[in-house]
Amino acid sequence: MLKLKKREQLQWNMVIRTRYHFLLVCLALSLVAGYTASCTAPSAANGGTLSTYQLEINLLGTKNRLLVDSQGRPKTNVEISSADDRISLSFNKGTVGLDKDQRPLQAIDAAIDPSPPPSPKDAYIVGAVYDFKPEGANFKPQIKLTLSYDQRELLEGLREENVYIACYQDTGWGKLLNKKVDTESHKVTSEIDHFARFAVLAPRVHPTSGMPLVPSDKVEVVYFHRTQRCSSCLYAEKWTRYTVETYFADELASGKVVFKVLNVEDKENAAIVKKYGAFTSSLFINTIKDGTDHIKEATDVYTLIGKDDAFVKAVKSNIEKSLKGEA
Template structure:
């Protein structure tokens, strides 16, 4: 398999099943882009045949960023389209802190992939603010870039107990382990710790497919575009929507996940 990383070419052995026979650690000549693949990783094209060539270039016609984010640096085009990896491979992109839009907090940067359906935010990220590098994991190729979330306008906090709390989990049609885990953990938390509130309708739990056109209105309301969990505290008919991003760091830790989410819902019920 030949990997062309912005003009830097290297070759690695892949067997007839598509299994990588050696570990891969590569960086582009300018140091802005790095890839890591573990030995034994299955590397296949869209037809599930062993991957022969990987080509990464800077996209000369990059897509517009989502409405709620800034584009930071270049958009990188990973080819061939449809190439997939099991387990996921690690990708890191570097950025220039002097080029960040005013008000952007470095630790909030993330890598997103762009496909026909729009931008997708991977579940895992790590931001190294000293080396100015963002790392994520991907299981298939797309156009990728660093995005910086725009700070939403501050919302007035509800005063007094909430009238209703909506717990809404969004997912894409193609599910992964983390996606299924978050849904199951959220369902367990709501159904076991908020039985009375569920029965009275003061707490509701919904699972929404963001790619189902019938869900367009609620997807737009919450600003969801990939796997994401939101808690909406409703007081006097006003929505106070917050995304529970931090619970993704607790995936696999059942007790911590449930306790953290339970605390968030209890706080919302109190109007916090």
């Protein structure tokens, strides 16, 4: 009888412990859920979290609100412009917008930079430089940025199709991929995955020297990319590599042509990134003659993303010209 009571007591103690542990687990899970919600969504007035909220967007003083969910994703496709139509941002439904701490964006602000950086050596700034905040904001997938320009500021002989949007950060100016120039409305559009300072740039027009060409000693084909890569970036690397390895195999073997793929955000590449003036995904051809670098960005390939034959043809042509000494 005594043994039976002890057994019943042990069983009862086990039930109590099991319930106690279950309550502890439930409490822990509720705390984790509460913490996660507080990190991903703005708080409501009653201390809870909002399923949707209004993202404040200020473009050159024009204020708008964009309805987004708790993860910072727009509920619909939307395009927002400044009152003077100098800046436009286009968001696709479901685009995730996060700040530098990977939390949903609370506000977006774009203003004219009162202290713009100097122009790069091979181009000049057309109009203003725009500073987009918050610093470190990033988007996945990319959003579209459209900037207008005054065609009267373009140098004589320059085609409007040659203007482009560039991004400025610590390493200097970097040309954006996938540009689209509307010569009727005088606007240029590119895709961006983060905020920084942006401007419309135009290449400087250089007169033809008329000097005979001297074949290059060496040609460096360098493709730069960022850590976070998009499909266009991967496409450009894939087909550039294909072109080099298919049509310039002998030159690769002899060292006449060198192909490199480098991450602009890798500290080990800081020197070469600075040398080429790269910032984001970009393809450069360096024609080296008598030990002197003649670096040129292959801008013509950016509009050919997704067009395999045309892309390969453009890259091949750039390398062939470089081998002939056309710097």
